[in-house]
Amino acid sequence: MDTILSAYADEAGAGPKYRKVAEAIRRCIGAGTLETGDRLPPVRDLAWALKITPGTVARAYGLLTDEGTATGEVGRGTFVAARQRPAAPEREWPVPQVAPAEDTDRVALFGPSVPDMGQVALIHDALARLADRPHHNLLNYPSRTGYAPARAAVVRWLSGAALGPLEHEDLVLCHGGQSGVSLVMQTVLSGARPVVLVEELSYPGFRRAADLMRAEVVAVPMDAQGLVPEALDEIAVKHGAQLLCTSAEVHNPTGIVTPTSRREAIAEVARRRGLHVLEDDCYRLGPQAGPAYRALLPDTGWYVNSLSKGLTPALRVGFAVAPRDQAAGLRRSAEHGFFGLARPLADLVEDLLSRSETRRIMAAVRSEYGRYIRAAVNALGGFDVTWRPEIPFLWLKLPAGWRAASFVQAAEARGVQLRTAEDFAARDGFAPHAVRIAVNAQVPLEQFETAMGRLRALLDEPPERIAV
Template identity: 45%
Template structure:
């Protein structure tokens, strides 16, 4: 008979019970108390023995499995992973689109850029830079070579309220996700640092945290965004090092945080000495509200990119570093990937300096706005949240629906979307809601038809829900 007895003493490990259990698992595996291939107690059995909820044990097992510490097999149970380690991430960062699967479907899972002439603009820009290629294309990238692009990025950001910002504050990288990873590498310290995110948030935050061996805690939000009382409680309990949030266009809820709330968050971050990552990749409109970078320039890392405003293929991201930290950001980038490839940096510089980038951004925003209007016209009678120009909406489902069931039935109708739980941590809070992203590769008429299918579903919830 397999021995599944194991009863750790969680009092030796501080913090929330689920994290204490994960730490106990790590220690038991390290010292050999739990050898490879040893079966662990069932969730309910261990929960009863430890006098905690089954959800606590389940969450710990899930985290330990994601780390590669444990292996779960359906029908057999949970085991200590074999001595052969599993390296690297265990899941894809995003699902690649399969043309055969998408045939005849409207994919509203992630925004798709409308074609507003990017190809022609890129072709013209590349033709221009080929006339300027010199021997410096034979060498590694350098901060000196990137300086003109950093100046161009500062000009590009004129529609935001930052306070004093110069090219010395800018670090360049390969897209917004690369920027988040760069900041984690620059700022996190210790064995298992704590990162805070909103309870519904861009999944890239938790993926970056996992790569950096950091723990993640999700915080409650309300109609104005992140709740200050939730932030303060987390600061006292977890001693976090970084707070990740989106204040202009929260993904997925579309909430825009008011100035008073931004000031509260900035003040609290300063009081508890935590760094802030302000993700503004989705917001493509101008803003007259001071950013967190303006309110807390000593600790805010502002992240942006060209992916959501021009083209995701360009892979240009940038960080407005805290005052005096620009060199630290650039050195971290240098240690990670030397610097941007010259063809990428020169192409982006040509687009920005020529004005082509600004023209493309305006056309993209018009394209998204036109399609967004179609979505709102059809689904506006439901509980729908949106912002002008934003390439997604947040739909709270009427009574009688569960998000997972609605997503499945929408797929049967040829419409793909994301349910709220895809933006939450494992066992995190997920409301009955879905995000609909604007597919710029489809016409307004096609999007209207997709939304009419969704409206018919919303009006006819299933007779009963399985329990």
């Protein structure tokens, strides 16, 4: 017990006492003064020694048990759990050469295609490592306790984001970002015809998820900084909206970043009108530009992210994070809908997000996207194009003489496939004459540059007449 008392005394700063107790025990385990199988002090004894309540110590033990650091045995007490299998030694993963597509005259730029910067070999290795996991993991339904280590890995992964206080109990693992959006809607929306607000140009998945919930979707006007707070206020009251879906860090499709002052104004509207706010942060690959709505709205701010854009969309892994007081409802939506991720997939998430190589590979993916973005800007920079080197798409406002549908049709005739602004607009909404150009980093850079040259040639020679 003395080693725990000493470690607890060294825990400085503000924060819940139960977390300090848990961290003190973790430090003792890391230092080797507590070893596998050692019995932790009885709750009342440790509480008396630390001059805190037994409930605080019990909560700390529960946290350690949930994350797999400790294990409780009925009638015997709480023990240091077997150490997690040591991580594989850090290594460099091979980056294969990008092979030209079979049809080099056609380049699909509908959506971003992630380059392989070593993640395929990393995932293969992680899958092999799953064979070492306990066999009973493959015989039982998912459980909240069993998935605690994977959720804890996600919390560490998200530690650099301004999300407000976050514990692993506040999030659920889901099947990609779209699944997370649907889970939040299932948790928040009520009534026969709830109303969901979106930006006037927005990720189509918001509308699709709302359709499944039989919700009405209403668009909110935007300006160069994102949603217009005054319009949001008026529309939220008029329609009795329950949920706003938005992307403040990387707006899809325009690439707008909403500054902190605008986020605060939007949060104030949401607070005043009792509006939940769901932030989709799946496209952010670099540092955060401002606080998430979950930090600004502790009671009604929701957050969704995934591994799809920075690592691979093939795994279909995402994270939905609830406000602290709404976590039980989010878990219930997941458990009632699909019980939870398949256990091997949850274990794979834990493995990947616990390895430093994963962050290094994702940084390389971001850098590779940047090479393609620079090639696009070199070709199209003379036009009205919005871009950032860490975002895997560009937003191109077409010059006079072009309409979006005609431009996309002409581009496809030259082997380049794009998406128009209409794909991101409400069914009855206005869409500008603009296109989104996604980065396909799975084709050689030279092939991508050729595609950009074709688009440049079209932009330089708009049709003489525009069909009405």
